[in-house]
Amino acid sequence: xxxxxxxxxIAVPLPRDNVDTDIIYPGxxxxxxxxxxxxxxxxxxxxxxxxxxxxxxxxxxQPPFDRAEILxxxxxxxxxxxxEHAVWAIRDLGFRCIIAKSFGDTFYFNCLTNGLLAITLGExxxxxxxxxxxxxxxxxxxxxxxxxGPDGEIYPFEMxxxxxxxxxxxxxxxxxxLQDEDLIAAFEAQQRAEQPWLYASPSRTxxxxx
Amino acid sequence: MQASAPNTLxxxxxxxxxxxxxxxxxxxxxxDRHLAHEVSTPQAFEALRLAGRGVRRxxxxxxxxxxxxxxxxxxxxxxxxxxxxxIRLLEENCAEFAIEHIPLxxxxxxxxxxxxxxxxxxxxGMTIVCGDSHTSTHGAFGALxxxxxxxxxxxxxxxxxxxxxxxxxxxISIDGELPRGVTAKDMALSIISTIGAGGGVGHVIExxxxxxxxxxxxxxxxxxxxxxxxxxxxxxxxxDETTFAxxxxxxxxPQGEQWEAAVQYWKxxxxxxxxxxxxxxxxxxxxxxxxxxWGTSPEDAVPITGKVPDPKGISDPRKSRAVERALDYMxxxxxxxxxxxxxxxxxxxxxxxxxxxxLRAASKIVKxxxxxxSIKRAMVVPGSGQxxxxxxxxxxxxxxxxxxxxxxxxGCSMCVALNEDKVPPGERCASTSNRNFVGRQxxxxxxxxVSPAMAAAAAIRGHFVDVRNWPNGS
Ligand code: SF4
Numbered sequence: 001x002x003x004x005x006x007x008x009x010i011a012v013p014l015p016r017d018n019v020d021t022d023i024i025y026p027g028x029x030x031x032x033x034x035x036x037x038x039x040x041x042x043x044x045x046x047x048x049x050x051x052x053x054x055x056x057x058x059x060x061x062q063p064p065f066d067r068a069e070i071l072x073x074x075x076x077x078x079x080x081x082x083x084e085h086a087v088w089a090i091r092d093l094g095f096r097c098i099i100a101k102s103f104g105d106t107f108y109f110n111c112l113t114n115g116l117l118a119i120t121l122g123e124x125x126x127x128x129x130x131x132x133x134x135x136x137x138x139x140x141x142x143x144x145x146x147x148x149g150p151d152g153e154i155y156p157f158e159m160x161x162x163x164x165x166x167x168x169x170x171x172x173x174x175x176x177x178l179q180d181e182d183l184i185a186a187f188e189a190q191q192r193a194e195q196p197w198l199y200a201s202p203s204r205t206x207x208x209x210x
Numbered sequence: 211m212q213a214s215a216p217n218t219l220x221x222x223x224x225x226x227x228x229x230x231x232x233x234x235x236x237x238x239x240x241x242d243r244h245l246a247h248e249v250s251t252p253q254a255f256e257a258l259r260l261a262g263r264g265v266r267r268x269x270x271x272x273x274x275x276x277x278x279x280x281x282x283x284x285x286x287x288x289x290x291x292x293x294x295x296x297i298r299l300l301e302e303n304c305a306e307f308a309i310e311h312i313p314l315x316x317x318x319x320x321x322x323x324x325x326x327x328x329x330x331x332x333x334x335g336m337t338i339v340c341g342d343s344h345t346s347t348h349g350a351f352g353a354l355x356x357x358x359x360x361x362x363x364x365x366x367x368x369x370x371x372x373x374x375x376x377x378x379x380x381x382i383s384i385d386g387e388l389p390r391g392v393t394a395k396d397m398a399l400s401i402i403s404t405i406g407a408g409g410g411v412g413h414v415i416e417x418x419x420x421x422x423x424x425x426x427x428x429x430x431x432x433x434x435x436x437x438x439x440x441x442x443x444x445x446x447x448x449x450d451e452t453t454f455a456x457x458x459x460x461x462x463x464p465q466g467e468q469w470e471a472a473v474q475y476w477k478x479x480x481x482x483x484x485x486x487x488x489x490x491x492x493x494x495x496x497x498x499x500x501x502x503x504w505g506t507s508p509e510d511a512v513p514i515t516g517k518v519p520d521p522k523g524i525s526d527p528r529k530s531r532a533v534e535r536a537l538d539y540m541x542x543x544x545x546x547x548x549x550x551x552x553x554x555x556x557x558x559x560x561x562x563x564x565x566x567x568x569l570r571a572a573s574k575i576v577k578x579x580x581x582x583x584s585i586k587r588a589m590v591v592p593g594s595g596q597x598x599x600x601x602x603x604x605x606x607x608x609x610x611x612x613x614x615x616x617x618x619x620x621g622c623s624m625c626v627a628l629n630e631d632k633v634p635p636g637e638r639c640a641s642t643s644n645r646n647f648v649g650r651q652x653x654x655x656x657x658x659x660v661s662p663a664m665a666a667a668a669a670i671r672g673h674f675v676d677v678r679n680w681p682n683g684s
Contacts, residue, residue: 031292076408082357162233197464
């Protein structure tokens, strides 16, 4: 996973609540088996006109926001489906950080596993960043857990220490877990003794119509 | 012995699965069961192969295709090469990693959240994950069940664990008796319209109260299914005799002498009387009405006797704009009475409402009547092959077919429009599914979420009607 330390970038405002994963990555494209190149389909109903042509008036396409690497948005961003495609698509558009009033839970986790920093700030703080987004870059400092607006205003944010560490060091969560193999095996041994039915065989069943 | 602090049901399941602590609020949790479907897993298996990792406990996972599958003639390949490839890949990946796979031709095939409980795989006190947000359905059994992303699917396959952040707890208590014609679906919509689509963010909801206890397992699954539409990570209902009776004898439930031991163990999974919740909500069952959504978020629900809102009457400019946007997409004028909304399509199906009880409720409304002429298409999509067979044994298929409904093969179908079942652009659908998002049932589709009985009544009349006034019998 790509490390995240600091980011100094333009932020594009999308000041809406409940931007769901179907808006971020429409369901009809879920038949892909790829993880890359999904940005083209991202925010389709916002970035394209009904006839399928790119909408030049859309904020994502207007300077300076066409260079944005930070997304500024409202409550419950990424609600809905657990599709990681939504995160892959946002990453593919060049975003490294999302600042929202709140996030859909699964979406939040999917961001972190893909090195996309998801920051939760308060109602007024996000509103202030939204109104000054056109004035310049926003500085995101993960190590010190703070965001600095174009006007110099500083906004501290909270984050779980473990998740922050993984991002800062670009750690692969699966590799980390595999180091705890003995703990997992011990857990299984105890569970098997206490709840043998969870390990009972045969676990496979057959088609009752056959 | 010192008494331990009072715990919630959520705390108890959590504590029973901690393998190791991780940071301040996270833990490495053991995952008892993993469900795989064709859409969210190809990239996970591919990543496993690339990293040279194996599947730690293949017997703890099961694979079934549901999202893309054709619900018409199964002898023809699924619509589109991409869907066919995903379905084929699931089968190949399961075979390669020795995971049980239920193919399309199997009677047990169906929507993953319908078949888990049906097979007895879903059990109290378990942790269950799936690359799908409506994994919350399984919480109806008192299992901690939640949706995960594809990278997390890989994590579970490789390690049988997951790093999870402990959520806050919320208890929603619903006491009293539901009025006639009001269902678990209306309970769920009522909760979401009360606390908002983001009201449960960061929380695991426990449903309690006499109205919840009175629900069948089918109703409990409907309620728990929609927890995620309130933003919650998961929903939970403490297991009781209703739960045990449902599970007994199912093929993957504990058998023989292990059954009694399991039930004893499961009985420990209830919140202690003195347990404290981070948030408490109470609703009166008697006050819940049949609900219909008018907008593009599940929180946009009003009673059947209500009207579409007027954005001009909303003082918060952001909310007002959001309502305006939703009405524009939905093609609705402010203040339209809900009963004046005419439909083009009727969809009875999805993991929210495609179990036998749902089909029975809809068939009672439909029996001896015919779908209105103005309805272009009305379909019933049973949640699984076993639900379909049972309904056919009860003669429900004839009732629907005689009334002008299509009786289809099991799958997600028009809930997500990944197969050939789509609501055409601009058309309006009464749907028993769980999401009315922009484009959810197909590009430009307009979705109104309702209960099965309400969808059936709308099919007969052509517009929404109050099922509480529906004439008894046929
Ligand atoms: S029926 Fe709909 S909500 Fe349920 S799993 Fe399928 S696509 Fe998801």
